[in-house]
Every structure is written in C-alpha cells, then in structure tokens.
Amino acid sequence: MFNRLQQKWKVSAAQVGLILCTFAIGGSLTGYTGRKLMNLFDISPQWLWVVVYVVIVTIIWPLAVLLISIPFGQFRFFTKYLAKMGQRLGLGKPQPTIDNQNSKVKKIAIFASGAGSNAQKIIDHFKGNKEVEVAVIACNKPGAGVLNIAEKEGIPVLMIEKEPFFRGDAYVPVLKEKKIDLIVLAGFLWKIPDALISAFPRQIINIHPALLPKYGGKGMYGQFVHAAVVAAGEKESGITIHFVDEHYDHGDIIFQATCEVTSADTAETVAAKVHALEHQHFPRVVEEVLGRPASS
Known part of the structure; x- marks a missing residue:
C-alpha cells in the first residue's frame, strides 16, 4: 500500500507516513470539534441533526488537516x-501548469541511488531559473539520502522497482507524462534498460568518476573505481560526462575534467578530488546539454 501511495502522491516513504498521520489526527480533531459544536444546538428531528453535522465537519476538516x-x-x-479537491468539486479554477505558463520550460528527471550530493548541486544550480525545472527525482533505494533532498526541496519522487524497470515499461509513460526533456544519472547504480534509452535517445546523460574509457564497465562505480585507479599507479583521474547507450559507460563523451593522483593518494583522497570536480562541472554541463538540439 505504501508503494502505491508513494507513486500516487509522488513523495518519499517517510513523507507517506507523515501524510497518513496528518489525515488520521486531522480526522479525529474534525470529529471531536464537530461533536462539541453540535452540543451547542438543540436540533431535531434526527435527520436534520445529521445534515447539520455533515455540513459542519465538511467545513472543519480542511482547516483541521491544514492545522x-x-x-x-x-x-x-x-x-x-x-486545492485539487476544490477544483474537482468545481470550487475553483484550475491553476495553469508550468507548461501553459511557459512552453519553453525544460524538465529534468534526476536518477540517483545514494546520498544525492550531485542531485543537490543540480537543484541549487537551477533555482530561480524559469526555463529549467527539476521535475522529478527517481530513486531505486528506499531510505536513500536523495529522498530527503527531494522532500526538502518539494520535488516529486518516482520510486523505481526492478520488475517494471527491467521487464515492464521502464517507467517511460510516467516520464513522458511529465514531459521530461533530459534524464540525468547522478549516482544511479542500475543499468538503464533499452526501452528507456529508445524512448529518450540522446536525452540521458551520466557522470562517471574516472576518465573513460578507462575504469568503466560493470562493477566500476564509487570506491571501486578510485581503488582501481590508485592500484594501477595512475598519475591522473577525473570525471567523464557522457550520453547513455545500451552498454555500461560507453556512450559518446560530452565532457571530461582531470585531477592529479600522487603516490600519497588513497582511494578516499582521490574520491574527494573527483567529487569536487563533479560538483564544479556537472550542473553547468547539464545546462549546456539542455541548450543543444536533441539530435546533436
């Protein structure tokens, strides 16, 4: 049930719990307040008492849950x-969507599996930008730090499950419905299925913590990459931002940046240097890719 509510409300698992608590306590407060108010009146017959009670709790409930x-x-x-409930009841005019307000708005979906430091940098980079919106954060790991970022920033969450991702529709209909222009892999550890790549040709980019084509491929992520770089005695490492194709770490390279690796470096110190490059360059490159024609 929690997963269905996450998909419906596009929130994290923790937020589902808080929302359900709000519904429960708000409903209890509504009932209690309604009964107290009804005690102030002497209403008969019984059917009229019920009608008045229903009217009162209908008015009180929105105020109670907001409180x-x-x-x-x-x-x-x-x-x-x-607001959505009011619109469905015909009590207000639908608010214009971002697409109606500005048809030039480019929408990003960030896919992440971990803490989300790169996701946060990208979100911060586009704050206040009326032409770009981080429209959704997709995550395959309940409890990942990136979900806290999504909740804090008020960005909808799409929880990715293995079966529909690899053997189903790969969430293509959901992403198309959101009119996503670019999918950004920011520490997303699953291979992207062919169905998603076909639906978003040259619209999926990834950042890899090494200088491809070296130290790429299956199993080459995070500390495994940096440990391999140090073990091989490399003199430099860095980042590679590339388009995603059907193979691990294989698509056309968009941008690379390097950092020095010394004999004193460890996997941890190389990781720190590489993270600094990621935070420095990734948001800017994302913006540049958004500005290119889709076929380029």
Whole structure:
C-alpha cells in the first residue's frame, strides 16, 4: 500500500507516513470539534441533526488537516491536495501548469541511488531559473539520502522497482507524462534498460568518476573505481560526462575534467578530488546539454 501511495502522491516513504498521520489526527480533531459544536444546538428531528453535522465537519476538516500538517511539515502538500479537491468539486479554477505558463520550460528527471550530493548541486544550480525545472527525482533505494533532498526541496519522487524497470515499461509513460526533456544519472547504480534509452535517445546523460574509457564497465562505480585507479599507479583521474547507450559507460563523451593522483593518494583522497570536480562541472554541463538540439 505504501508503494502505491508513494507513486500516487509522488513523495518519499517517510513523507507517506507523515501524510497518513496528518489525515488520521486531522480526522479525529474534525470529529471531536464537530461533536462539541453540535452540543451547542438543540436540533431535531434526527435527520436534520445529521445534515447539520455533515455540513459542519465538511467545513472543519480542511482547516483541521491544514492545522495538523504544520507541525508534521506537510503544509505544502495539503495546500496542493485541498486545492485539487476544490477544483474537482468545481470550487475553483484550475491553476495553469508550468507548461501553459511557459512552453519553453525544460524538465529534468534526476536518477540517483545514494546520498544525492550531485542531485543537490543540480537543484541549487537551477533555482530561480524559469526555463529549467527539476521535475522529478527517481530513486531505486528506499531510505536513500536523495529522498530527503527531494522532500526538502518539494520535488516529486518516482520510486523505481526492478520488475517494471527491467521487464515492464521502464517507467517511460510516467516520464513522458511529465514531459521530461533530459534524464540525468547522478549516482544511479542500475543499468538503464533499452526501452528507456529508445524512448529518450540522446536525452540521458551520466557522470562517471574516472576518465573513460578507462575504469568503466560493470562493477566500476564509487570506491571501486578510485581503488582501481590508485592500484594501477595512475598519475591522473577525473570525471567523464557522457550520453547513455545500451552498454555500461560507453556512450559518446560530452565532457571530461582531470585531477592529479600522487603516490600519497588513497582511494578516499582521490574520491574527494573527483567529487569536487563533479560538483564544479556537472550542473553547468547539464545546462549546456539542455541548450543543444536533441539530435546533436
């Protein structure tokens, strides 16, 4: 059930729990307040009492859940939720979407499996940019740090599960519905299925923590890469940003940057140098790729 609610509300698992608590406590507060108010009136017959009670709790419930949502940190979610309910009931005009407001807005989907430091840098880079939006964060690991970033930044979450990703539709319909222009792999550890690559040709880019074609391929990620670089006595390492194709770390290279590797370096110190390069260059390259024609 939690997974279905995550997909429906596009939030993290932790946020689902907070939302459900808000619903439960808000509902209890609504019932309690409604009964207290009804005690102030002497209404008969019984059917009229029921009608008045229903009207009162219908008015109280939105106020109660908004009040309870504040300490749970879900005020933003419930304001949007209640606005959508109002629109469905014909109580307000639908708000224009970003696409209606500005058809030139480019939408990014960030795929990440871990802490999300690169995702945060990309989000920060595009804050205030009216032409680019980080529209969704996709993650394959419940509890990953990037989900906390998504919650903090108010960005919808798409939880990726193995079966639909590799043997189903690869979440292509969801991403197409969101009108995604570019998929950015920022520490996403699963191989991208052919179905997704076909649906987004030259619209998926990845950052690799080494100078491809060296130290790429299956199993070459994170500390494994840096340990291999140090063990081989390399004099330099760096980052490679490339388009994604059907093979691990194989697509056309977009950008590379290097850092020195000395005899005193360890896998950990090389990792720190490489992370600095990632944070420095990745957001800028993402912006440059967005500005290119899709076929280039």
